[in-house]
Amino acid sequence: MRKEFKRTDYCGNFNIKDIGRYVVLNGWVNRRRDHGGLIFVDLRDRSGIIQLVFDPQCSKEVFELAQELKNEWVIGVKGYISKRPEGSENQKISTGEIEVIVDKLIIFSKANILPFNVNEDENIDEFIRLKYRFLDLRRPKLQKNIELRHKVTQEVRRYLTDNGFWEVETPMLTRSTPEGARDYLVPSRIYKGKFYALPQSPQLFKQMLMVAGIDRYFQVARCFRDEDLRADRQPEFTQIDVEASFVDVEDILSIVEGLMYSIFKNVLNIDIQIPFPRMSYREAYLKYGSDKPDLRYNTELYDVSEIAKLIPFPPFQDREVIATKVPEKGNISRKVIDELTESAKGLGAKGLAWLSFQEELKGPLSKLINEGILDRLKRDTNLSQGDLLLFVADETGKAREIMGRFRLEINKRFFQPIAPFIFTWITDFPLFSFSKEENRIEAEHHPFTSPKEEDIPLLDTEPLKVRANAYDLVLNGIELGSGSIRNSEPSMQKKILSILGIDEEMAYKKFGFLLEALSYGAPPHGGIALGLDRIVAIIAGEESIREVIAFPKTQSAFCSLTEAPAEVEEAQLKELGISIKRKEE
Ligand code: ASP
Numbered sequence: 001m002r003k004e005f006k007r008t009d010y011c012g013n014f015n016i017k018d019i020g021r022y023v024v025l026n027g028w029v030n031r032r033r034d035h036g037g038l039i040f041v042d043l044r045d046r047s048g049i050i051q052l053v054f055d056p057q058c059s060k061e062v063f064e065l066a067q068e069l070k071n072e073w074v075i076g077v078k079g080y081i082s083k084r085p086e087g088s089e090n091q092k093i094s095t096g097e098i099e100v101i102v103d104k105l106i107i108f109s110k111a112n113i114l115p116f117n118v119n120e121d122e123n124i125d126e127f128i129r130l131k132y133r134f135l136d137l138r139r140p141k142l143q144k145n146i147e148l149r150h151k152v153t154q155e156v157r158r159y160l161t162d163n164g165f166w167e168v169e170t171p172m173l174t175r176s177t178p179e180g181a182r183d184y185l186v187p188s189r190i191y192k193g194k195f196y197a198l199p200q201s202p203q204l205f206k207q208m209l210m211v212a213g214i215d216r217y218f219q220v221a222r223c224f225r226d227e228d229l230r231a232d233r234q235p236e237f238t239q240i241d242v243e244a245s246f247v248d249v250e251d252i253l254s255i256v257e258g259l260m261y262s263i264f265k266n267v268l269n270i271d272i273q274i275p276f277p278r279m280s281y282r283e284a285y286l287k288y289g290s291d292k293p294d295l296r297y298n299t300e301l302y303d304v305s306e307i308a309k310l311i312p313f314p315p316f317q318d319r320e321v322i323a324t325k326v327p328e329k330g331n332i333s334r335k336v337i338d339e340l341t342e343s344a345k346g347l348g349a350k351g352l353a354w355l356s357f358q359e360e361l362k363g364p365l366s367k368l369i370n371e372g373i374l375d376r377l378k379r380d381t382n383l384s385q386g387d388l389l390l391f392v393a394d395e396t397g398k399a400r401e402i403m404g405r406f407r408l409e410i411n412k413r414f415f416q417p418i419a420p421f422i423f424t425w426i427t428d429f430p431l432f433s434f435s436k437e438e439n440r441i442e443a444e445h446h447p448f449t450s451p452k453e454e455d456i457p458l459l460d461t462e463p464l465k466v467r468a469n470a471y472d473l474v475l476n477g478i479e480l481g482s483g484s485i486r487n488s489e490p491s492m493q494k495k496i497l498s499i500l501g502i503d504e505e506m507a508y509k510k511f512g513f514l515l516e517a518l519s520y521g522a523p524p525h526g527g528i529a530l531g532l533d534r535i536v537a538i539i540a541g542e543e544s545i546r547e548v549i550a551f552p553k554t555q556s557a558f559c560s561l562t563e564a565p566a567e568v569e570e571a572q573l574k575e576l577g578i579s580i581k582r583k584e585e
Pocket of ligand 1: 200
């Protein structure tokens with residue numbers, strides 16, 4: 001690069017105080033306009049945009065060169081910062097009051113016509129965006145997201161370091177970690193027929209670091225999970241992974257609250273309220289039909305099954321009937337009710353019953369409801385004049401789950417959130433759950449989570465009733481992360497594994513190294529992992545984590561840029577001792 005064209009400043013950082021300075025700038029041609037004998041170019045770099053002016057009176061030669069410039073060419077310019085003529089200011093950009101009168105220009109490189117415009121926010125097919133991610137990333141919105149991610153990551157490092165945590169890297173080529181997903185496997189060339197697994201999380205290593213006396217660990221850890229394709233999952237993602245020794249639940253929650261406070265304060269200059277409110281898993285499920293309630297809306301669910309039995313309406317009989325209230329929306333039109341019914345059905349409801357509580361009752365149920373029933377409904381759901389009450393009836397559990405999701409749709413449709421960010425802890429999760437598909441008990445979090453002390457006696461008798469020392473952090477209805485206090489006692493760890501159907505022989509085969517480590521003096525320890533991608537996406541106001549990851553995969557786990565996964569050379573397979581069986585045509 002020519003030394004004389006090394007930039008003195010970034011484009012977006014100037015303001016009127018810089019008027020009169022002679023500067024050198026480098027960047028991309030965002031747009032060129034020829035107007036009134038002058039050429040105007042918006043020059044863009046990662047900091048923003050500034051207007052360049054090419055005037056033939058200033059330099060004929062430079063003006064002629066500028067006539068060739070096209071979008072996305074990379075150039076260097078020299079010139080004086082000057083005030084824009086009265087009336088030609090641009091309020092939309094931070095440098096809108098000034099421009100650069102250029103007297104020197106160099107073209108560093110030319111650009112082919114782009115597959116899409118990067119200087120406009122247009123709707124581009126995601127496959128194309130990801131195929132040309134290096135262009136997509138030029139767009140200011142994505143540049144901001146990448147910068148935000150950087151800032152959040154650095155704040156995480158700073159806060160945790162200041163609080164005594166050491167950043168330690170754990171292996172990528174390892175053995176399976178049970179986090180409930182499939183592993184990505186990497187074949188070994190040296191040990192033919194054997195495979196490494198990419199980590200689903202650093203769980204086992206961080207626990208061993210505690211046994212090793214590292215005391216407080218963190219890692220900005222890449223994790224790999226080969227899950228079925230679900231909305232907004234990536235096969236590889238990043239966790240802020242934390243573990244600490246000699247701690248209880250309170251310690252971990254307050255470390256994380258401090259971390260979140262610092263991120264919001266130091267990156268966004270927003271004061272969030274800490275400590276965060278806490279809610280038991282059971283309360284969340286009963287009130288919101290979900291273990292990640294969105295508390296930006298204050299409506300709840302009400303179990304009205306008992307009252308509903310008294311209403312002579314066949315779909316309500318012998319069913320769980322869950323109601324939710326839509327405050328002050330009693331007067332919505334029939335058409336809107338029909339739309340709501342359709343969206344409830346879209347969530348799996350068999351139908352939607354409704355009651356509008358105005359001067360008089362309205363809705364198909366109104367004729368079936370006597371005063372006694374109405375009084376009970378009013379009392380149980382805190383109903384006020386003008387409210388709308390919606391009901392879904394189904395099998396036990398199902399109605400509540402449907403209503404949980406429906407509650408969100410209703411709120412998003414009718415109401416503004418009461419605050420932009422609402423955190424909550426969900427605690428007291430069950431230690432186990434029963435998988436109907438697999439017909440066996442599974443770990444609700446993972447097998448290393450400890451039971452609550454007072455529930456230990458239930459382990460032998462009613463394991464599904466045992467609550468765990470586990471916690472989830474939820475922000476705006478999105479789970480940011482989970483953690484737990486672990487089983488630091490080998491005997492308790494073995495017991496939990498045996499309840500999960502993993503006998504001692506199998507346990508030693510799968511994670512004997514952890515069980516062994518625990519037997520050499522393990523401190524009580526616990527931790528958490530928080531999804532970095534999700535935190536940044538929420539702060540950036542993005543719907544998808546793909547918008548805050550530099551090179552994400554498509555929703556079908558494909559990299560349209562590198563076209564991975566891809567076939568490999570026969571020779572490479574041979575070296576690995578692998579042969580591919582092709583499906584018979
Ligand atoms: N390993 C857990 C996970 O990835 C987090 C934890 O328990 O710390 O979800």
